[in-house]
Amino acid sequence: MKCVILIRAAVEGKSKGISFHNFKEMFQKMEETFKFCTGCSKLPEHLTEGQTLKRCAKCLNVYYCTKECQQKDWPQHKKVCKILRLVAIDRLVEWLMFTGNLPFPTGKWSKTATEVKSWDDWLPMQRDLTACLDAILSGGNMAILWKNVSRPRPDDTDLRQSLWRIQSEFLSRVLTVGMAMQHFGLDPYAKPLTIHLAGASHSETMGARLTDYDELNSMFPGHQGIEVVMVGPEVVDGPIVRTPLTAFGPKQKVYISAYKGLYHQFWEDVVEKEEAAKPDLVVGFHPGFHANQGLVEGWLPTLLLLRDYNIPSFFTMYSEMELKYSLQILLELEMHIRDSGSNPFSSQKPEQVQACPNKTPVYCNSHYVCFQGLLPRENFEEPGPDS
Numbered sequence: 354m355k356c357v358i359l360i361r362a363a364v365e366g367k368s369k370g371i372s373f374h375n376f377k378e379m380f381q382k383m384e385e386t387f388k389f390c391t392g393c394s395k396l397p398e399h400l401t402e403g404q405t406l407k408r409c410a411k412c413l414n415v416y417y418c419t420k421e422c423q424q425k426d427w428p429q430h431k432k433v434c435k436i437l438r439l440v441a442i443d444r445l446v447e448w449l450m451f452t453g454n455l456p457f458p459t460g461k462w463s464k465t466a467t468e469v470k471s472w473d474d475w476l477p478m479q480r481d482l483t484a485c486l487d488a489i490l491s492g493g494n495m496a497i498l499w500k501n502v503s504r505p506r507p508d509d510t511d512l513r514q515s516l517w518r519i520q521s522e523f524l525s526r527v528l529t530v531g532m533a534m535q536h537f538g539l540d541p542y543a544k545p546l547t548i549h550l551a552g553a554s555h556s557e558t559m560g561a562r563l564t565d566y567d568e569l570n571s572m573f574p575g576h577q578g579i580e581v582v583m584v585g586p587e588v589v590d591g592p593i594v595r596t597p598l599t600a601f602g603p604k605q606k607v608y609i610s611a612y613k614g615l616y617h618q619f620w621e622d623v624v625e626k627e628e629a630a631k632p633d634l635v636v637g638f639h640p641g642f643h644a645n646q647g648l649v650e651g652w653l654p655t656l657l658l659l660r661d662y663n664i665p666s667f668f669t670m671y672s673e674m675e676l677k678y679s680l681q682i683l684l685e686l687e688m689h690i691r692d693s694g695s696n697p698f699s700s701q702k703p704e705q706v707q708a709c710p711n712k713t714p715v716y717c718n719s720h721y722v723c724f725q726g727l728l729p730r731e732n733f734e735e736p737g738p739d740s
């Protein structure tokens with residue numbers, strides 16, 4: 354996340370306290386957040402004179418203060434070194450999201466939404482994929498990137514795969530929304546649909562463009578209009594921050610709007626006053642309410658609202674463990690859970706746990722849960738006349 358902010362600042366040339374003289378400096382700054390000894394957590398400023406942090410030569414991702422620290426850490430690190438090599442490439446290539454090279458344009462769908470059940474169905478529809486990737490590979494920004502970072506340029510195969518992984522993270526969100534619509538049997542041909550993204554984050558809204566959900570047009574060609582409203586306290590200012598629609602959006606178009614604030618406040622201040630349409634579906638990407646009590650409490654008004662208004666809801670998680678804890682919380686709230694499992698449109702880009710690089714990387718939207726309304730009770734007793 355921190356990297357993304359630095360990149361954005363550099364690309365937009367906005368100061369906000371961050372400014373760079375050149376790309377080299379920007380990439381160095383980005384790398385600094387990863388510079389600590391993976392063995393003993395020592396930071397560069399705590400090294401003794403003459404000592405420097407040395408990078409693992411295999412993954413070029415993690416650092417060590419001494420040979421001893423590296424050797425001691427190897428039994429742990431060797432389990433993830435290979436995948437962390439890919440992570441280290443991705444965190445540089447991700448810069449191309451901000452130069453406009455990524456996401457690359459996708460092709461029209463030759464199959465219907467119901468036929469496209471996973472990436473394996475989606476990918477063969479992209480006839481121009483190789484050409485798209487090769488155009489970015491030979492582009493000027495790719496050259497600038499590898500000229501200014503302190504490591505050699507990986508080979509083209511590595512770079513093509515990295516570009517795809519980054520694109521998959523972006524598309525994963527859009528395809529997950531489409532999948533959620535189908536899960537609840539919402540028909541975008543019958544009427545325009547309003548979809549709220551609750552808890553929309555920095556990473557989704559920073560640099561977001563009005564066309565970010567256009568893959569839904571390929572998924573449901575000729576639909577009646579789909580509005581995507583991103584709502585969250587982290588929403589970043591930009592073209593998508595505009596007033597939500599009160600009714601029918603433009604046909605065959607995806608209309609994105611955004612609101613900065615907590616979801617339940619948005620509901621009270623805007624939806625209840627009929628200044629925005631009620632949602633047909635609410636999607637949340639990694640709400641993270643499983644992580645600690647504070648987060649649960651923050652999400653509680655929203656979760657209860659979704660339950661009590663009987664709104665089709667679809668949330669994603671980073672891992673199976675996170676799904677397990679989230680399910681427990683939703684069950685305690687007596688949510689009617691309709692389905693859960695691994696997401697066929699999970700991001701393909703591994704995410705490093707930055708503070709603990711030896712933890713197994715996770716993937717955005719790797720798991721999901723869909724729920725709606727209150728759990729029906731089997732032996733529900735009607736209140737008697739004298740109760």
Ligand SMILES: [Zn+2]
Nearest residue numbers: 390393418422
């Ligand atoms: Zn150390």
Ligand SMILES: [Zn+2]
Nearest residue numbers: 409411412434
């Ligand atoms: Zn390594």
